[in-house]
Amino acid sequence: MPETRRAFHEELNELSDDVVRLGAMVSEAIQAGTDAFLDADLTAAERVIAHDGLVDELMHSVESRTYLLLARQQPMAVDLRMLVSILRVTHELERAGDNMVNVVKATRRIYPYELDPKIRGLVHRMRQQATEQLRLAVTAFAERDPARAAALRDMDDVMDDLQKDLFRTIFTLHVSDESSLQRAVQVALVGRYFERIADHAVNAGERVTFMVTGEFAEEPHRDDEHGGAASAGR
Numbered sequence: 001m002p003e004t005r006r007a008f009h010e011e012l013n014e015l016s017d018d019v020v021r022l023g024a025m026v027s028e029a030i031q032a033g034t035d036a037f038l039d040a041d042l043t044a045a046e047r048v049i050a051h052d053g054l055v056d057e058l059m060h061s062v063e064s065r066t067y068l069l070l071a072r073q074q075p076m077a078v079d080l081r082m083l084v085s086i087l088r089v090t091h092e093l094e095r096a097g098d099n100m101v102n103v104v105k106a107t108r109r110i111y112p113y114e115l116d117p118k119i120r121g122l123v124h125r126m127r128q129q130a131t132e133q134l135r136l137a138v139t140a141f142a143e144r145d146p147a148r149a150a151a152l153r154d155m156d157d158v159m160d161d162l163q164k165d166l167f168r169t170i171f172t173l174h175v176s177d178e179s180s181l182q183r184a185v186q187v188a189l190v191g192r193y194f195e196r197i198a199d200h201a202v203n204a205g206e207r208v209t210f211m212v213t214g215e216f217a218e219e220p221h222r223d224d225e226h227g228g229a230a231s232a233g234r
Helices: 003-039 042-073 077-110 117-143 146-172 178-213
Strands: none
Touching (some): 003 042, 003 077, 003 117, 042 077, 077 117, 077 178, 117 146, 117 178, 146 178
16 A cells, blocks of 8 residues: 555544544533533533533544545545545534533523422433433444444434423423523423434434445434534535
């Protein structure tokens, strides 16, 4: 293999490793951010917000190095798909991290309100589901496994059902004043943030499918900011 091609593939592997590292950082944020919310721990919430700055730094590093490789090497076929997919998967992971920042900011907005036990249980389950989906998306990327990536769309139905259960539970609580109403709204938004994290995992999985097969999902998955991230960049 020519030296230039060897160097290119080494850089490509480094980028891939950093995408996996980014996924691990976001998974850590999901754990710490949910704990902060459930425990009404304002100090822990600030740590999660600060941690997101490191996620952003790594994302920008991956992006800039990917653009340099695209410009210098002008790759074709599989290598081009991989670089484009790295950009998209990195974006999905970073947005998932941003949604955890929104969760911990809700901690400050409802402090020192004590969550209803059923709501606590549902948030805990949403944390588990979001973590499982995100980790599967990263594993599918690392192992170039479209079968694992395809499973994410079906897994997402579980998160959708959990969000509905959370809304139903909120509606059964007695909201007697404006403060209670505001807290209920914040808890409902937390459920939405977890659901968005799961959506970003599905979108990342669809980018893995494209990276490996060159084909997009037949029905692009919805995305909260862009109306279907899987269709973006076609």
